[in-house]
Amino acid sequence: xxxxxxxxxxxxxxxxxxxxxxxxxxxxxxxxxxxxxxxxxxxxxxxxxxxxxxxxxxxxxxxxxxxxxxxxxxxxxxxxxxxxxxxxxxxxxxxxxxxxxxxxxxxxxxxxxxxxxxxxxxxxxxxxxxxxxxxxxxxxxxxxxxxxxxx
Numbered sequence: 327x328x329x330x331x332x333x334x335x336x337x338x339x340x341x342x343x344x345x346x347x348x349x350x351x352x353x354x355x356x357x358x359x360x361x362x363x364x365x366x367x368x369x370x371x372x373x374x375x376x377x378x379x380x381x382x383x384x385x386x387x388x389x390x391x392x393x394x395x396x397x398x399x400x401x402x403x404x405x406x407x408x409x410x411x412x413x414x415x416x417x418x419x420x421x422x423x424x425x426x427x428x429x430x431x432x433x434x435x436x437x438x439x440x441x442x443x444x445x446x447x448x449x450x451x452x453x454x455x456x457x458x459x460x461x462x463x464x465x466x467x468x469x470x471x472x473x474x475x476x477x
Contacts, residue, residue: 341441393433410476424465
C-alpha cells in the first residue's frame with residue numbers, strides 16, 4: 327500500500343518509520359538482455375544462458391546495476407509525495423550486492439526513511455533500502471538512496 331505524504335512537513339514526520347514492502351517484480355532473462363544492450367555490459371554471466379549454467383552461479387544472473395535501477399519503480403510503490411514542485415534521484419550513500427539475483431527470480435523492496443535533511447529549496451530524504459529475492463535468504467541489494475524533493 328502506498329503512503330501518501332502531503333508536503334515536506336509530513337515527510338519529516340515519517341523519519342525512522344518502515345515504509346512497507348513493494349509488490350514482487352520478476353527479473354527475467356529478457357529484462358537482463360535489454361539492460362545489457364542499454365549499458366553495453368554483455369558479460370557472459372548475465373547474457374550467455376548456456377555458458378552461465380556451468381559458471382559460478384549455476385545460470386545467468388542480473389547485473390547488480392539492473393537490480394539497483396529497479397529501486398526507483400519499487401520505491402514509487404511505497405511513497406507518493408504531493409505538494410512539491412519536483413523530485414530527483416540525488417544519489418546513493420552506500421550500495422552493496424550481498425547475493426546474486428538469478429534470472430527469473432522475483433524481487434521486492436523494503437524501505438525505511440532514515441532521515442530528512444533540509445537543503446536549499448527542499449529536502450534530501452535518505453532511504454534505507456533492502457531489495458530481497460525469492461531465490462535467496464540474503465538481500466540482493468542494500469542501499470541508502472538520497473531522494474531530493476523541492477518545495
